[in-house]
Amino acid sequence: MPEPKFLADEMLGTLARWLRIMGYDTEYARDMADDEILQHAAKGDRFILTRDRELARRAGGRAMLVRSDDGAEQLEDVVRRFGLEFDEKRTRCTMCNSELAPVTPEEASEQVPPRVLERHNEFLACPSCGRMYWKGTHWTGIREHINEAVRKARGNSGPR
Numbered sequence: 001m002p003e004p005k006f007l008a009d010e011m012l013g014t015l016a017r018w019l020r021i022m023g024y025d026t027e028y029a030r031d032m033a034d035d036e037i038l039q040h041a042a043k044g045d046r047f048i049l050t051r052d053r054e055l056a057r058r059a060g061g062r063a064m065l066v067r068s069d070d071g072a073e074q075l076e077d078v079v080r081r082f083g084l085e086f087d088e089k090r091t092r093c094t095m096c097n098s099e100l101a102p103v104t105p106e107e108a109s110e111q112v113p114p115r116v117l118e119r120h121n122e123f124l125a126c127p128s129c130g131r132m133y134w135k136g137t138h139w140t141g142i143r144e145h146i147n148e149a150v151r152k153a154r155g156n157s158g159p160r
Contacts, residue, residue, distance in 0.1 A: 004082050007046040009037060012066060015049060015074045020097055022146055023090025027097055034058065049078065072149060080153035086146045091133070093126035100124035100133060108132055 006026040008016035019026040027046065029037045034055050041048045041062060048063040050056050056065035064081055066074050078084065092099055101124065108123040111132045124133040 004084075005044060005046045006078075007037060007041045007044070007048050009048065009050040009052060009055065011051040012049050012074065014071050015066070015078065016097075017094045018071070018075050018146065018149075019078065019084075020092040020094050021142060022084060023087045023092060024084065025092065025097065047082075072145070075146070075149040076152045079149050084150070084153075086143075086150055088143065091124070093129060093131055093133075095131055096126060096129045098126050098128040101127055103132075108134075 004024065006016070006019060006024060007029055008019070008026055009029050010031070013028055013030075016026045016028045027040075027044070029040070032040065034052070037048060037050075037055065038059060040046070041059065046062075048055065048059045049066055050059075050063055051066050053065060056063040064078065066077060068074050068077060090099075103123050103125045105117055105121050105123065108125070109117055111125075111130070112123070112134065116134060116136065120134045120136065122134065125131070126133075
């Protein structure tokens with residue numbers, strides 16, 4: 001089965017960013033009407049992630065109604081439903097969803113603070129929007145948050 005691709009509605013921007021960090025192609029439907037979301041998802045073979053019951057109903061089996069308001073529970077529910085895994089080598093740009101490419105410290109030097117260059121030698125760049133990424137002190141918390149969602153999804157297979 002091909003890996004799922006997602007289209008998160010306007011109420012799920014944070015969830016979209018977490019799925020991108022996990023390595024999943026996740027577009028964000030900002031300022032799109034329901035008909036546009038349905039068309040875009042069908043054209044791109046994407047599952048719609050939504051908090052809108054009517055949109056989920058209209059999309060049928062190509063949508064997941066995300067019930068929780070809690071971001072950690074939302075991620076856990078999507079991981080459970082689609083059997084997602086976290087592969088940090090596949091992390092995508094959190095801003096524009098593009099695949100990231102490794103760059104040298106020299107290539108990163110004009111975009112990152114000098115103290116970051118002193119402490120890190122692995123960088124990733126977004127070829128679309130130019131955003132630069134590195135595994136700083138925040139990366140431990142990011143990894144723990146995602147691993148916790150995956151662990152709970154694997155351990156709790158029933159409904160809440």
